[in-house]
Amino acid sequence: MNYTYLLINIAVIFFPLVLSFDKKVHFFSKWKFVLPAIFITGGFFLIWDLLFVKLNVWSFNPDYILGLKFLGLPLEEILFFLTVPYACIFIYECLNAYFPKDSLQKYSFSVSNLLLGLCIAMLFLGYNRWYTVINFGFLFLVLGYVEYANIEFRFMYKFYRAYVVALIPFYIVNGFLTAIPVVMYNNNENLGFRVGSIPFEDHFYLMGLLLLNVYLYEFFKNRVAIKTKVA
Template sequence: MNYTYLLINIAVIFFPLVLSFDKKVHFFSKWKFIFPAILLTGIVFLIWDILFTKLNVWSFNPDYLVGINLLGLPLEEILFFLTVPYACVFIYECLNAYFPKNHLQKYSLALSNLFLGISIAILFFGYNRWYTLINFGFLLIVLAYVEYVNVKLRFMYRFYRAYLVSLIPFYIVNGFLTAIPVVMYNNKENIGFRVGTIPFEDHFYLMSLLLMNVFLYELFKSRAGKNQA
């Protein structure tokens, strides 16, 4: 069906958008921070996406697309960088509002070090594959910067909790996209290991996408708070 990918995008953002007016979370009042974060992150990931499409790292099945292309990408793929980050940051804010106590706080640095170590190890063995190289290289840079350079803005313990919860819809949405398949991967450009039909790298692609969005979101909130003070 030509509307498959578009309907998946709509399904991803529908409930987070409707529930943005929840009285406790008040997510709509933070749109002035989230949309700039999504825009800036989206530009980076769209450049990445365009490059990978041209290099045949992945491709899109026209049977499940409406047929509108921009910058060499299907419209639905561009919308993906709006719907998924919005939904994931919404999850992040809901968890912060309803569950302010977070037991991951004392483990966040250890988790960051673990993921940095994983990134380095996989880069050592998979540096000759485009998806593996760019994916883990980007995560290594962003994670190291957020954890060790940007020391005044501390949110990683909240980020890891949101990431773990976001994996639930990730398996549903990405499962559909890779099983149908809407998105087709060239296994010569990844390590070839999959969780079901989902490439292993996709888990860390989600981490990078969510981390950059949350970092910019928290940065913009912090600057607004300082200006008001």
């Protein structure tokens, strides 16, 4: 069905959008920070997406998309970089609102170091595969910057917590996208290991996408907070 990918996008954002007006989270009041983070990150990932289409890393099944394309990408794929980050930042903020304690923050640095080590291992293991190299290379750079160069604000415990929760809808949504399949992967450009129908790399693609979004979201919030204190 040609509306499949579009319907998946709608399903992803429907409840986060409706619940954005929840009195405790008040997520709609944070749109001024959310939207710039999404658009900046989305612009980068769209370039990444275009590159991967050109390199035949992945492609889109014409049976499940509308056929409307911009710069060679399906409309639904462009919407993906709006709906998924919005839903993930919403999860992040909901957890922060309902579970504000961060007693496990002291362990987040160790988790980050383990992930940085995993990135290095994956770069060596998949050095000749585009998806593996670019995916883990990007995560290594962003994660390394956030943990070692970003001293203005710390949020990694909250991020990891949100990421683990976001894996639940991830397995549902990405499971559909890869099982039908809507998105078709060239296994010559990834490690060939899958969790169900989902490529192993996709888990860390989500992590990189969410991390850059959350970092920019927190950056914009922090900048306004500093200006408010100075004023």
